[in-house]
Amino acid sequence: MTHIDIPTDSEFGIDNLPYGIFGTPSTAARGGIRYGDMVIDLFVALGDPDFASPRLNAFMARGRSRWVEVREAVTDMLASGTTPAEAIVSVSDVTMHLPFEVADYVDFYASEHHASNIGRLFRPDSAPLLPNWRHLPVAYHGRAGTVVVSGTDITRPRGQRKAPDEPSPTFGPSRRLDIEAEMGFVVGVPADGPISPDQFSEHVFGAVIVNDWSARDIQAWEYVPLGPNLGKSFATSISPWVVPLLALEQARTSTPVQDPEPLEYLRESRSWALDIDLTVAWNGHVVSRPPYSSMYWSPAQMLAHETSNGATSRTGDLFASGTISGPEKNQRGAFIELTWGGSEPVNLGSETRTFLEDGDEVVIAASAPGPNGSRIGFGDVRGHVRGSDLHLPN
Structure with a gap:
């Protein structure tokens, strides 16, 4: 012993x-x-x-x-x-290997700061938030089969893209490859129908860091009217260590004020909002420190909404928070926000970047408060970008 x-x-x-x-x-x-x-x-x-x-x-x-x-x-x-x-x-x-078999994958859009910034970038002549945003946790359905463990190389995706100054779309490697710093939650105990916010800890096993790699040019061309598809489905990275929910009691906090008050099925008797600090390093340079505590919707509310229509859940279901962004520029969890659509390059030592180039590496780390002043670490999720090697049949 x-x-x-x-x-x-x-x-x-x-x-x-x-x-x-x-x-x-x-x-x-x-x-x-x-x-x-x-x-x-x-x-x-x-x-x-x-x-x-x-x-x-x-x-x-x-x-x-x-x-x-x-x-x-x-x-x-x-x-x-x-x-x-x-x-x-x-x-x-x-x-380290993928810690669980991913049964299903849903990605939310739970940061008011991120959603507002994206709204200003994509819809400059409209209100930043769409009318439904403060009433329900918005999400899209992702591809479970392309969730990979930290350290897996990310191949630059190909797809249709059309810049505003181009007369028609072309097909080729993404020119605006991005990341999204997120937290993800994994279901342990399945259910045949709705899971209320107060049943969250009976069903959710733990949490991981998520990098939802995003091809912004492919996404921008395809997402109207049905939302993200190929601009997101090529890869999602998760950290190899699953921090059990049992370790995160000290990190529980409250969401920002939710106005209007959520409908009854989204109300929590005690919030499962979490005080988790993230760092995003781009080629070894820390460029952002997103605070998960700023998220408008809690993970318990996300799961409640995801299952509210009677959808079943399974062991290994993964749902992610969406990009974590705070109110300050250095708290933005996606490079499209950090560089304001590519108009404000980021300094990386002797280089500058707007979006990811081949050979770049992104490392996202996270930690939360534990008992007696301790910190609960999630480790990190890292990915190295390599050039597109996809070959389509003639």
Whole structure:
């Protein structure tokens, strides 16, 4: 048995214990928990066959009582120094995999600051927010099959695009490739119909960082009248560690004042808004610090709306917040906002950028307050842009 010493200021301390799927040269991908700079192999430590799987879905489906039971068992094991030595692996020796099989993917549009900025950019002669925006959490349905784990290269997408000064559309690589810094939430316990905001913690297992890669030129040409499609569906990156909702109690806060008052099915007895701080680094330069606490709609309200029509939910369903942007320029979570549609380039050391170029790397990190002044880390989600290598049939 082994006692593991970690720094007292580690964002992966005993109050966090996020779940992920790891592999080593000698072991197949399976479930683990991160503690400091170590991964605890949960199959070896607990003997639970759910953690022998290359995805967390079976464990997530067990429900809140099992989530609590495992968390308490691991906490006791770490605190008492009784972790089996053979269950401890250094983070530097593992390869991280997609933590869960994504059953479905929905992306919301929950930041009033982001939605207002995009409205001003796309519809300069109209009101920034459309009439429905303050009444319901707006969303679009994404493509689950193109959700990838952090570190996966992102191939520049091709598609139709038409600049305002072009007489007709052309097909080719996106010229306005962008990111969206978001938080995502994963369903553990499915339901056959509506999930109320106050049932959120009974169904949602945890949270990840999301980068919703966006081809703005493709998006701008295609999105009227049915919304995003190919400008979004080519890739969405998520962080490899799923921070359990059980670790985020200290981070709970309130949404901004919602006016008008939401309809009854969207009302929370206690808000699941979360105080999460994000940073966006572009080629190693921090260019934005989006605050999740500024989001108008909470994740519990998003899930309530998503299921309000009777739609079923499944283990592994992922829903994301949409771009997180605050009121200040340095809090904007998408480059289309940060550069104001490309008219205000960003300085990256000796270079400037408006949108992503081949070879660029984006890293989004996040953390939240934990007990007794600690921080709960989500790690990061990173992606490197490579040139388009898509070949269409003749």
